[in-house]
Amino acid sequence: MANVLINVPRQAKRGEVIEIKTLVSHPMETGYRRDQLGREMPRDIVRRFVCTYNGTEVFRADLHPAISANPFIVFSTVATESGTLTFRWTGDNGFSMTESAAITVD
Amino acid sequence: MRRLCVALGAIALAVSAFAAEIPPSDRRSGYDFMSRETRAMQDDDTANPGMLSVLEGGTLWTRKAGGAGKACADCHGDARTSMKGVAARHPSFDAARGRPVNLEQRINACRVDRQGTPPLAYESRELLALSAYVARQSRGRPIEIAVDARTQPFLDAGRATFHRRQGQLNLSCSQCHDDQWGRSLAGNTIPQAHPTGYPIYRLEWQAVGSLQRRLRNCFVGLRAEAYEYGAPELVDLELFLMWRARGMTFEAPAVRP
Secondary structure: OOOEEEEOOOEEOOOOEEEEEEEEOOOOEOOOOEOOOOOEOOOEOEEEEEEEEOOEEEEEEEOOOOOOOOOEEEEEEEOOOOEEEEEEEEEHHHEEEEEEEEEEEO | OHHHHHHHHHHHHHHHHHOOOOOHHHOOOHHHHOOHHHHHHHHOOOOOOHHHHHHHHHHHHOOOEOOOOEOHHHHHOOHHHHOOOOHHHOOEEEOOOOEEEOHHHHHHHHHHHHHOOOOOOOOOHHHHHHHHHHHHOOOOOEOOOOOOOOOHHHHHHHHHHHHOOEOOOOEOHHHHHOOOOOOEEOOEEOOOOOOOOOOEEEOOOOEEEOHHHHHHHHHHHOOOOOOOOOOHHHHHHHHHHHHHOOOOEOOOOOEEO
16 A cells, blocks of 8 residues: 655746655665565565656656655646646556646646 | 772762753753754655655554454544544553553554454554554644553663663663763764654654664664563553653654654
8 A cells, every 4th residue: 555645835826936745655675685584575666756747747757776765756847837737656566656736826 | 898888989979970860951852853854854744754654544543444343433533633642641551451551552452352353563564554643643742641659660660671781782771861862872963762753754764663663773772682572671661761751742753863
């Protein structure tokens, strides 16, 4: 079960730079560790994060094993129009999470 | 004989000089020793990774479990009102067991007695989520530990553990956390060991963990054998530490480096 916390301003002025914070629950197992019996623990990480704003991609990040558990990604974009920001995390073992947030631009 | 007396007197003096409790006005939460960035992480509910656990606990709170087919919410209702201040009062005395129990044990007792489910394992994702959710409802409340004739012996036992030298390093908790707080230990500031925000999200663990996990860490640091999870000695120590932090503001889920 994965949980997500997203912080997007509800309202913004047109042309304003807005800060977006996202936090996703994920173990980010590196694939380099061994368990107590010496067995390799297979890699299980989020590989990609994409944010789309009314269908247009505004931010994308590739994630790697050195990134901590529960990745916290903060980025900014320009508020252009009212609509929906959609966030999508995809990763190993078929991990896929989608969340969205609404924003009103005036 | 006289020399022995002088030596004993000197030891007594040294003990009384070093075993002093921190006066209330000097008490500091671990929060006050953290960097600006880590404090900002704790203060913002959308940046605090402990809130992921709280979120999950909120889901578990309303999920029916066990043979009785009851959820926590079926008896306790809305946790935001019914669980307010509860975590800040634990460990508290449990009449059935005849001893103090911590929050995790209280949750598990409820699961076994009322829901008819097996208890959750210590440090399991679900138990941490539930305790984080319950603890969150006490944020901003003062820590209030009731001490009476029934709990006094357990409090004394916890105090004795806190002041007992242990492990290959032959150190007591008090020697660092009462006497040396604010100074550095391998680049880290020694805090005063007030459990104001458990369960915490610890950046070193990259996970949420209970106070007992943290205490067991400290025992390993002393090169001492750590008590098992749920051991009465650890609960007594928890009781003493919470009593020692009485009146301080509860801040769960806290973030610690």
